[in-house]
Amino acid sequence: MMISSWRRRRAARSAIKGQQRVKIGDMELTLPVHFQCPISLDLMKDPVTLSTGITYDRESIETWIEAGNLSCPITNQALTSPELVPNHTIRKMIQDWCVDNKSYGIERIPTPRIPVSSAEVSEILSKITTASQRDDHVRCRELVEKIKALGKEKERNKRCIVANKTGSVLSAAFDTFSRASFDRNVPVLEEILSALTLLFPLDAEAKSYLGSAASLHCMVWFLKGGDLSGRRNAVLALKEVISSDDHRRTDALAEVEGALEAIVKLIKEPICPATTKASLMVIYRMVNSSYAKENIIERFVDMGLVSLLLEILVGTERSMCEKALGVLDDVCGSDKGREKAYNHALTMPVVVKKLLRVSDFATEFSVSILWKLCKNEKREEGGVVVEALGVGAFQKLLLLLQVGCAERTKEKATKLLKLLNLHRNRLECIDSTDFKDLKRPF
Secondary structure (H helix, E strand, O other): OHHHHHHHHHHHHHHHHOEEEEEEOOEEEEEEHHHEOOOOOOEOOOEEEOOOOOEEEHHHHHHHHHOOOOEOOOOOOEOOOOOOEEOHHHHHHHHHHHHHOHHHOOOOOOOOOOOOOHHHHHHHHHHHHHHHHOOOHHHHHHHHHHHHHHHHHOHHHHHHHHHOOHHHHHHHHHHHHHHOOHHHHHHHHHHHHHHHOOOOOOOHHHHHHHOOHHHHHHHHHHHHHOOHHHHHHHHHHHHHHOOOOOHHHHHHHHHOOOHHHHHHHHHHOOOOHHHHHHHHHHHHHHHHHOOOHHHHHHHHHHOOHHHHHHHHHHOOOHHHHHHHHHHHHHHOOOHHHHHHHHOOOOHHHHHHHOOOOOOHHHHHHHHHHHHHHHHOOOOOOOOHHHHHHHOOHHHHHHHHHHHOOOHHHHHHHHHHHHHHHOOHHHHHOOOOHHHOOOOOOO
């Protein structure tokens, strides 16, 4: 930043003389003015010319145009065409100048790749559609690899690819190959999934193709039997598919044999934080928006989901914590989910600890979990209510009301305090070294 600032100040002082001096160690070189970008005043790496005839560095002028400016920065003339024409003459002169000054530490700028155009992307997508319709999995895979390579090459390429509805075309091809001979089409299906992860978020049309029964079965297959990359791409795609409130997709996914087990396995045997978060989001949608959520929750509970969630909550970063608490909140809405939570030693200590320590979302979920567990507690000795008091829930809830929270959370916190207050005397009779260092809220 200091060097950049110095160069700009130096450039401003040298502008009248029509040249800029670049300091290399103890020496200074004169940078020809026609090698400088008029916007950044830096040496141009990819000079392009506008319809007005003025040459700029591609990155600088693209930023200018994308900001909504439809005129030339120097002449202020309206652009008759947004096309940027590579100025090969200036670029070669700059490269020659770099070579001539190599002894001063100047590195030759590489010859830039020309960004992909909408016409080129449309042509490739048309060929992908044709190949999928002809069941030509080899040709389709080659074309998808080409699209993926272009997207990784430059951010501008990626924006162009996304703007041409590539996600929908690839999703349609995925659906088509999923319905055909699956074993033969595994390589192209895997390549399409990999390419789709670069294009998120997907539009409604793309999600509809990926949400088909054939596509869901295919993605679950990758979850169960694919390699690490295949499992990662599959769960990321599933998170996109059921990111809407369409319960039909969540119900359809739940009906696929082995789907729930494969998703839970990704939490039990994590590949990376991204896959764990995606798995939690898929589960959250399934237990939150499905018509058969009671049955789905029971199946997840039987797979040990409650213990896995509490283990995640023991030590994790904010985003992961919020997602795990969100899932646990929904799970505790069922009798079987609460039973597992009651019987786990970490439930109350971990949930109470998250109050006011992670985020507003985490606090809201924690209060909701506490309320569901405490209001449904049937044991005469108080059970989790007394346990919540022992780990400091009373004082934390009081503090929460003082600092403020959402109205719904405030209502639950108030009811919780009334419920906890009924058992405060019972806590005084408990003689446990676990509580000796806790400050009593009364």
